[in-house]
Amino acid sequence: MQNRLKNNLGLWGWLGGGRYGAERYAYALHRITGLGILAYFLMHIFVTGARAGGPAEWDSRMAFFGRPVFKTGEFLVFLAFVYHAINGIRLSLVELGYMVGKPGLPSYPYNYSTLRQRPLFLAMMVVAAALMVIGGADFYFAFK
Amino acid sequence: MRESKLWFWHILSAAVILVLLGVHMGIMHLGAILSAFGIGSRDPVRSAEVF
Numbered sequence: 416m417q418n419r420l421k422n423n424l425g426l427w428g429w430l431g432g433g434r435y436g437a438e439r440y441a442y443a444l445h446r447i448t449g450l451g452i453l454a455y456f457l458m459h460i461f462v463t464g465a466r467a468g469g470p471a472e473w474d475s476r477m478a479f480f481g482r483p484v485f486k487t488g489e490f491l492v493f494l495a496f497v498y499h500a501i502n503g504i505r506l507s508l509v510e511l512g513y514m515v516g517k518p519g520l521p522s523y524p525y526n527y528s529t530l531r532q533r534p535l536f537l538a539m540m541v542v543a544a545a546l547m548v549i550g551g552a553d554f555y556f557a558f559k
Numbered sequence: 560m561r562e563s564k565l566w567f568w569h570i571l572s573a574a575v576i577l578v579l580l581g582v583h584m585g586i587m588h589l590g591a592i593l594s595a596f597g598i599g600s601r602d603p604v605r606s607a608e609v610f
Contacts, residue, residue, distance in 0.1 A: 466609060470610050473609060
């Protein structure tokens, strides 16, 4: 254990983008939202597990989790879900080689793949933001 | 080769999850739209729908 390297950067090493830019922050947020969704799934199993207790137990638990604070929590899960899904589609496209261009000789000014796929990143973030706004409107104003 | 197999299972599990979550989305969250077509329920967590 004495030879173990010291983690000099700490949390910033995990979250910081450095020279990698916006996509590195998108990656950090992808991880955070993924863990958030996973945590929600565990709670979701607990909540829906009330079905095993019969109708009275189900109604009681639904009434408890119908409170505004849980509604807000549900909306946060929705935001995480939208970001994770849209960014996941972006990652899949880039992973499969789309929107990164073809490799070429490095000639100045350098146009590396991170820059070439940035329009896709920006477009996907706009799509995610639009879905968040529409979802928020539905969550709090529509179908009530 | 091992990585290729793991990648294949990864993609396959993603496809399965996509289908299951799609069904879940339709049943649990798009009831207002589906009920217009005569399927699903507007309030799928109501006791009468669950039991």
